[in-house]
Amino acid sequence: MSSNYTFQTKLLHNNQKFDPETGAVSVPIQHASTFHQKDIDVFGKYDYSRSLNPTREALEEVIAELEEGIRGFAFSSGMAAISTAFLLLSQGDHVVITEDVYGGTYRMTTEVLSRFGIEHTFVDMTNLEEVKEAIRPNTKVFYVETPSNPLLKVTDIQAISSLARQHGALTFVDNTFLTPALQKPLSLGADIVLHSATKFLSGHSDVVAGLAVVKDPDLGARLAFLQNSFGAVLGVQDAWLVLRGIKTLQVRLDQSVKSAKKIAGFLNDHPSVKKVHYPGFADHPGYKIQKMQAVNAGAVLSFELEDELSMRTFVENAKIPVFAVSLGAVESILSYPAKMSHAAMPASEREQRGITDSLLRLSVGLESADDIIEDFKAALSAAGKTKHSILQRG
Numbered sequence: 001m002s003s004n005y006t007f008q009t010k011l012l013h014n015n016q017k018f019d020p021e022t023g024a025v026s027v028p029i030q031h032a033s034t035f036h037q038k039d040i041d042v043f044g045k046y047d048y049s050r051s052l053n054p055t056r057e058a059l060e061e062v063i064a065e066l067e068e069g070i071r072g073f074a075f076s077s078g079m080a081a082i083s084t085a086f087l088l089l090s091q092g093d094h095v096v097i098t099e100d101v102y103g104g105t106y107r108m109t110t111e112v113l114s115r116f117g118i119e120h121t122f123v124d125m126t127n128l129e130e131v132k133e134a135i136r137p138n139t140k141v142f143y144v145e146t147p148s149n150p151l152l153k154v155t156d157i158q159a160i161s162s163l164a165r166q167h168g169a170l171t172f173v174d175n176t177f178l179t180p181a182l183q184k185p186l187s188l189g190a191d192i193v194l195h196s197a198t199k200f201l202s203g204h205s206d207v208v209a210g211l212a213v214v215k216d217p218d219l220g221a222r223l224a225f226l227q228n229s230f231g232a233v234l235g236v237q238d239a240w241l242v243l244r245g246i247k248t249l250q251v252r253l254d255q256s257v258k259s260a261k262k263i264a265g266f267l268n269d270h271p272s273v274k275k276v277h278y279p280g281f282a283d284h285p286g287y288k289i290q291k292m293q294a295v296n297a298g299a300v301l302s303f304e305l306e307d308e309l310s311m312r313t314f315v316e317n318a319k320i321p322v323f324a325v326s327l328g329a330v331e332s333i334l335s336y337p338a339k340m341s342h343a344a345m346p347a348s349e350r351e352q353r354g355i356t357d358s359l360l361r362l363s364v365g366l367e368s369a370d371d372i373i374e375d376f377k378a379a380l381s382a383a384g385k386t387k388h389s390i391l392q393r394g
């Protein structure tokens with residue numbers, strides 16, 4: 001019904017615009033766990049809420065339309081969505097997975113899937129030769145996260161998807177960092193798009209949720225079977241919160257991306273900042289691919305300070321962002337990947353992947369970019385002074 005609208009309009013004018021029964025402009029929260037069946041032989045559309053619930057279904061329809069897929073699934077967390085998708089694999093299968101994958105996905109792959117005899121090879125997904133070398137006869141899934149966390153490395157979704165197709169394997173893309181507002185992996189050839197809806201989609205740091213979308217009906221039926229079998233479904237209150245968050249996705253992202261560009265530029269020019277990782281910079285190695293496959297570079301960046309002490313002083317002095325795990329919220333969030341998102345990764349692995357002890361990640365929220373820049377100026381100056389006084393003390 002709404003296929004001719006732009007993405008921004010579709011966020012509001014979709015099948016859930018109003019409730020056909022009452023005209024209510026907000027999706028009703030259906031708490032019922034079970035549904036009365038009028039006929040002993042033929043059950044109604046809904047029978048039990050783990051299998052299907054009208055409120056969760058509304059969210060599943062909305063995300064399927066926004067990702068340009070045919071079927072969506074809502075889970076109790078991003079990790080529940082990712083783990084359920086991994087259940088498509090069987091003992092003896094092999095996964096080629098990006099080396100700077102989200103810490104929880106790293107943990108799931110290395111410590112859980114491995115116990116079930118599902119093998120994996122970590123690769124630099126931005127290096128197609130390395131990806132090709134990792135392929136085995138039993139490779140069934142290519143697992144992509146782009147831009148990656150926390151180094152914002154950009155993977156060519158089209159290239160990986162066609163490689164996967166040639167080998168009869170599926171491509172999973174974690175689209176948490178960009179959302180369908182900025183990148184649509186299914187239209188670039190991916191088979192399953194995954195989300196931590198805890199982040200930008202809901203956007204207010206007040207709900208934990210996960211989503212998955214597919215474009216193939218058979219794959220949809222297999223995932224529906226697994227969603228019902230494993231049972232990590234999203235509760236109805238939380239489904240409603242995600243639905244509400246999605247309505248403002250475009251305006252929140254527009255504002256945050258604008259600020260992220262400005263802040264990234266400021267950090268890049270600052271002498272106390274060693275390196276800024278942001279795919280919006282023309283000299284970022286993934287800039288061209290990012291431009292080709294996404295609307296812009298998103299609202300997350302990371303940066304390295306001189307050393308761990310400068311990093312600590314900066315964090316102690318930066319007043320605006322909350323210092324926390326997570327991203328994609330109305331408030332800016334500063335996090336320390338080495339001890340937060342990537343704590344599950346052994347130190348040697350982390351360092352090897354470039355996730356150093358002086359690296360910070362910033363998810364830009366809706367505050368004034370100028371206020372954040374002033375705040376960071378003061379914090380960087382404090383960090384510079386610490387270093388100076390140590391040098392003087394010799």
Ligand SMILES: *Cc1c(COP(=O)(O)O)cnc(C)c1O
Binds near residue numbers: 080
């Ligand atoms: C947060 C996050 C996840 C995990 O999602 P949860 O909702 O915390 O379970 C997965 N991938 C990425 C990129 C994330 O940022």
